[in-house]
Amino acid sequence: MTFPVVGMVGGGQLARMTHESGIPLGIRFKLLSDTPQDSAAQVVSDVVIGDYRDLDTLRAFARGCDVITFDHEHVPTEHLRALEADGIPVRPGPDALVHAQDKGVMRARLDAIGVPCPRHRIVADPQDVAAFAAEGDGFPVVLKTVRGGYDGKGVWVVGSAEEAAEPFRAGVPVLAEEKVDYVRELAANVVRSPHGQAVAYPVVESRQVDGVCDTVIAPAPDLDEDLALHAEEMALRIAGELGVVGHLAVELFQTRDGRVLVNELAMRPHNSGHWSMDGAVTSQFANHVRAVLDLPLGDPRPRxxxxxxxxxxxxxxxxxxxxxxxxxxxxxxxxxxxxxxxxxxxxxxxxxxxxxxxxxxxxxxxxxxxxxxxxxxxx
Amino acid sequence: MTFPVVGMVGGGQLARMTHESGIPLGIRFKLLSDTPQDSAAQVVSDVVIGDYRDLDTLRAFARGCDVITFDHEHVPTEHLRALEADGIPVRPGPDALVHAQDKGVMRARLDAIGVPCPRHRIVADPQDVAAFAAEGDGFPVVLKTVRGGYDGKGVWVVGSAEEAAEPFRAGVPVLAEEKVDYVRELAANVVRSPHGQAVAYPVVESRQVDGVCDTVIAPAPDLDEDLALHAEEMALRIAGELGVVGHLAVELFQTRDGRVLVNELAMRPHNSGHWSMDGAVTSQFANHVRAVLDLPLGDPRPRxxxxxxxxxxxxxxxxxxxxxxxxxxxxxxxxxxxxxxxxxxxxxxxxxxxxxxxxxxxxxxxxxxxxxxxxxxxx
CATH class of the missing domain: 3.30.470.20 (ATP-grasp fold, B domain)
Incomplete structure (x- = not known):
């Protein structure tokens, strides 16, 4: 048999659950993990222990893999380009993945393709934050480092210019965004293959506690059908325009005036899609594997x-x-x-x-x- | 965390799918496999390569396992007793497992507890087969070696004493059984924990081609409700009487006159239960793991x-x-x-x-x- 080898960079729970979902397909799964104790390394047979930030390690790992995909979005873009130059398919590819790595790039691109986002711009210093606030409805303002944040880390809600010093200390560009008056958070999960086939999961409601996802309800209760369809279409359009391969989670704010605005993008299986493991015909993990292998995608509908x-x-x-x-x-x-x-x-x-x-x-x-x-x- | 280690003896597909089903529970899975290429060895992290027929190998493998269970029924009974004497829980235990290893022992026990079986007795030679045939409706007669058969191997249907020489050549006892006039084959799958909790999956129809399972339909179509209940109760009673821990598959003949007779027993996840992976709330593999760990069992109902x-x-x-x-x-x-x-x-x-x-x-x-x-x- 000529079953392919899927190389997974990162040993977290997303890799663990992707492995679990890949077993029935009979494919080989190869893992690059920081330590043998990592979540996925405990359950995968073929594990390489190494640092994904080191190009030589990545290159050696990629040899013998038919495709590379990710547990997280932290692999440097230039390393991904080097792997592609070596002839290894990287899915999602660096040109897509940068939109999940850099919030500044993401906002600029979504603006360019007409996807509604919170009001935003890159800010230079606390004085510039005050100017950004004055351009809109004033404080509070949300500040985000453009790279490196997750689960509420790298995000600050500030009530004045005086409170805005901290985000600038890391020395990376800072994005200012309006604090959206939302009624709830939603997520639109889609999966796209290199072939261009795509599927959309039902839009879910995602409830956060202290900036961390706590509860996901599928489908989102009492969601207007047109708005749900609009959110799914928007996620499919983003996946297509950005050339995403694999799973794309589009985190959304549902505003008090009945619109949806894009909060964040994630290009990998996502916490807002975990319900699909038991609740959908095909889980996000199974469809991510199918997508990166350019296999026809499975039915995303709820069971x-x-x-x-x-x-x-x-x-x-x-x-x-x-x-x-x-x-x-x-x-x-x-x-x-x-x-x-x-x-x-x-x-x-x-x-x-x-x-x-x-x-x-x-x-x-x-x-x-x-x-x-x-x-x-x-x- | 004090998550237990489940030791699985045998690297076939049943072990592979048990591992897959155990990942969500966060337990550790340790595999004893003949070769690194075996089905389960390809996907499990903690694999020991060795021969399950060698007691020292088994003992070394069992050290560090909280419980031992099986991909197949071929581990010698005396080895299982030795592991138990070492203080390792073996599930199912040797006293139960012998009924799935030795068809002579199984038939004697089912007779003793009043479970209906095809007419049968141990036969000594081809002349004795002729006598067995004459005691009932004549030839054809089914001959089975009491140990070592599966998927049609170790089973012969003979039309005369002259055709009956082959089964005796292996030098193991031979069981003669009437050739049952059945309308179809059914299977009743149940799972039992050491605690004595048990669950019954719906009775399925199992269609064989050339002695190998081809198609399973869950639930068995057009099955009389009373007969289905009777078959489930029979399987639960066998599991209880024999002290089975884990999954028990009871293969059944549905006779033309509306009875069910026990064909074979298997004490492990079974081909007739594979439908449950996508068709039941809890798969046979997940429930087998829960049973051998004496955890409460999951809902076996169809989805x-x-x-x-x-x-x-x-x-x-x-x-x-x-x-x-x-x-x-x-x-x-x-x-x-x-x-x-x-x-x-x-x-x-x-x-x-x-x-x-x-x-x-x-x-x-x-x-x-x-x-x-x-x-x-x-x-």
Whole structure:
């Protein structure tokens, strides 16, 4: 058989779940991981331990891979170009991926193709932040380093020019954005193949706590059908215009006046798509693998009226395994996904999925299980 | 975290799919495999290469495992007893597993607990086979070596005493059974934990071609509800009486006069349960893992009105990967499960699952995909 080898850079939980979803396809999976203890390295057979920031390491890893894809967006663009020059397909490619790596590039490109974003511009210093505020509705203003942020890191909400010093200390360009008056956050997840085939998952509602995704509801409840369709089309258009290959998550603000604005882009399987593992015909991970191999994509439609995902964050007590007894006995339909990571307070160590006909019930079950695993619910 | 280590003896596809199903639980999976090329060894991180028939190898493997379970039923009973004496939980244990290893022991025990089987007895030689035939409705008679058979191997259907020489050549006891006049084969799959909790999957119809499982339909179409309940209860009773831990497949004949008779027992995830990977709330593999860890079991109910599994056998052309293009494009809901095995004619190298509301459609889609992958359908 001539089954291909998929090279995955990064050993986090996204790589772990991509491996899990790739096993049924019979493909070979090769992992570049920082340490043997990383989430994916625990469950993959063919693991290379090394630093993705080192080009020689990447090149040696890529030899024998039919395609390279990613657990994260931190591989330097010039390294990706070097791999492409070596003849290794890199999916998503550097020209697409830069839009998920650099928020300044992303905003400029979305402006150019007419995709609605929060009001924004690159700012030079705290005085310039004050000028940006004055150009619109004033403070508060959101400041973001254009590179390196995730899960609320690298993001500041400032109420005055005096509060705006911190973001400039890193020495990277800073993007200022209006603080959008949104009613909720949504996410539009799509997958696109090199062939140009694309599929759209139903638009979901994503609820954050302290800047970290907490709960995802699929599909987003009470979402106007036209707005849902508009958001899906927008995500498909971004994927096409930017030449994305693989999974693209478009994080959106739903504004009080009924529009959607793009918050962030992620070009890899995404937390807002984890519900699809148990809730869709084809999971985001399975479709990401199919896309990077340029195979026909699988059906993204939901299998149940409602699916809810709640992240399991590390709490005060480190033994989550003993909590399985209660959680599994209470809810035989519960789907637990743990990442093999050590428990640290606030760290994403897993998620749970539930599905069913009654949203209140589905939400309660997922929240209970996640809370019990974390240790914030004890009965 | 104190997540346990599950030791799996045997590197076949059942181990591969058990690993896949265990990843979400965050448990550690350790594999004893004959070669690094074995189906499961390709996808598991922690692999020991060794011979399960060697006690020292088994003992060294078992050190550091919290529980031992199996991909197959070939580990010698005395080795399992030695592991238990070392303090390693073996699930299923040797006293249960012997009923899946030795058809003579199995028949005697099922007789003792009043479970209906085909008429049978151990026979000494071809003359004794003739006597066995004369005690009932005459030839044909089914002869089975009590140990070592699978997928039609170790089974003979003989029309006369003259044809009955072959089975006796191996020098192991031979079991004679009446050739049952059955309308179809069924399978009742159940999973039982050490705790004594048990779940029953819906009874399925299993269609064989040349003694090898070809198609499984879940649930079995047009099966009388009382007979289905009776079969599930029988399987649950066998699991309880024999002290099975983990998955038990009870292969059944449905007779022309409306009874079910036990054909074979398997104490591990089983081909007749592969449909559950995409068709049930909890797959047989996930429930097997939960059972051997004595965790509460998951819901075994179907997620769709009909699920069909068709095995993919090796055909004349070795490149099944290129067939993915056609199969995936034709049916975006198709679920392919390939085992990473080299294609040899007639060898089980994978299976496909389909599900939906219309049985004819679901059957056609699964058959088409399996035939196309094998190369017997080319359009």
């Amino acid at each position: 149940a009226p409602w699916t809810v995902m709640v992240n399991v964050l590390g709490g005060d007590f480190p033994d989550m395994y003993s909590a399985y007894l209660h959680c599994m006995a209470r809810d035989p339909q519960l789907k637990i996904h743990m990442y093999g990571k050590d428990v640290k307070p606030g760290r994403k160590v897993g998620h749970v999925n539930t599905y069913g006909d009654d949203l209140d019930d589905v939400l309660e079950r997922a929240r209970h299980a996640a809370g019990y695993l974390r240790g914030t619910i004890t009965e | 769709a009105p009909w699920t069909v599994m068709v095995n993919v056998l090796g055909g004349d052309f070795p490149d099944m990967y290129s067939a993915y293009l056609h199969c995936m494009a034709r049916d975006p809901q198709l679920k392919i499960h390939m085992y990473g095995k080299d294609v040899k004619p007639g060898r089980k190298v994978g299976h496909v699952n389909t599900y939906g509301d219309d049985l004819d459609d679901v059957l056609e889609r699964a058959r088409h995909a399996a035939g196309y992958l094998r190369g017997t359908i080319t359009e």
